[in-house]
Amino acid sequence: MKLNLEQIPRVRTITKEEFINTYYKPQKPVVIERLIEDWPAYAKWNLDYIKEIAGDKTVPLFDDRPISSKYKFNEPHTSMKMSEYVDLLKSKPTNYRIFLYHLLRESPKLQQDYWPPEIGLKLIKAMPYLFFGGEGSKVFMHYDIDLANILHFQFNGEKQVILFPPSETKYLYKIPHAVIAHQEIDFVNPDFEKWPALEYAKGFTTTLGHGETLYMPEGYWHQMTYITPGFSMSIRSVPKNIGNFMQGAYNLFLMRYLDNFVRKVVGQKWIEYKNEKAIARTNKRNGFSGV
Template sequence: MNKPNNTFDLIEVEKVKGISKQEFIEKYYKKKKPVLIEGLTDSWNDKWRFDYIKEIAGEQIVPLYTSEPTKGKKNSLDPVAKMKMSEYIDLLRTQPTDLRIFFYMVKDNLPQLLKDFEFPDIGLPYFKRIPALFFGGQGAKVFMHYDIDLGDNLHIHFEGRKRVLLFGPDQNTNLYKVPFSICNLESIDMSNPDFEKYPALKNAKGLVANMNHGDALYIPGEWWHFITYVDGSFSMSLRSLPQDPRRFAGMLYNVFFMRHVDFWIRKIKGQKWIDYKDKWAYNRTHKKLGINKRA
């Protein structure tokens, strides 16, 4: 049976439960293979609910972001709005919203939570400085990207449901990777791809993970992910910095060179630089794949 014209070639990510440290290291960590682990946080995740976050952080003023592409010289780290955490959680519970909290550092903002979880003992060499929280409303989307530090990510989800599309680094060209960036063309709607305008997407092969409360998704470094909040919910990211020399060098390049070059050219050129990179990505992809279609 042929798949619909506007859907990716996806298979369900492998699910496991009761996995040992040795099994995780041998089957997934060493092979850089995503896996959805059920039951990994059962000993502590019952406390991780909106009510508890509201109780300990309800008065905090939190920065909010949307999925709208950042235009011109605007800094992508500038929030579009701010509100009390309690008001934001009420919003998540009562209606769809595109407003999200992005990379909210637990140690800096909610240190109480450090007592309310355990780093899962599965063999990941965690960087314990940066457990971070992510919140989103029903229907909110996180643009397609891979993490700039190229680190492995254990993404643990709470409250509602979340859908994650995953693509390996071997899919960079098919996804229209943008130069000097960790994302693909933001004009691509990953939830409803236009294969006529972006024909390389038809070649992209990936995985899909449907997450529920307490599920932990292992996302290896360099893997692309596109996230949709099916319900208002939140997640915690536990990270491990790159261990092999190639990826560690890539992290240094991304963090200390590429990011700053892109920032300063954008600060000078504004939207012209964004448009130039997008055209570059579009034409480069088609040239590599022999597709006779140019921007």
């Protein structure tokens, strides 16, 4: 059995009014296929170009190991020169990813290749993040800590995306005091006997190609799998819902620091407690006993 997923709607182009009324206000995802064809980045950005422009930069890398007491959330597992990393991506599958990286700040020339699209969102122009991944690498299921609206631009290759709206959180085995689902879940090939609540979750999926833009509404869960080596960029807009804005502020300025403090004091037992709690709460809420 597979997850209950429908295809994310697609449009070739869109006006501000259409985007705001059809997707932003009702908080629905959409793929816009030709939004950035006028960017220099559309023609120029590939792995070879990144290597040419930023090959000397030392970049932080993450792999798919479960979160533990050894590493803080978003703490990299290793690092290497961007030139070495690009060579690795092109040579073989790898689990190493670049996550939430300000490459455009370190390589200002790249800033000339894009501009925030005029789509009706008040975008935070100073916060474009880049993400890189090798063939087969996966980003764990999570939602962004600030609950922002996100425009996600794909470059150099294909990526499978799975989304769930916030309404489906009750089925996703959310970890307490965190913004992730239980990391043992394989959302591409889920085991419904082990994770029975997942069968009731209703979400969306698509495959993003070079130059395509995904709009992810605020608080949407997302999991991504790199079909081929590639990279993407995200630009954010603050939540329109005041409740989400307040929750995002709490997550950013209190929750994550409290969680890191308890993890430091209690160690791996805190991680294990939260994982067990996620299973127990989700199954109890949905009428399942045990796992």
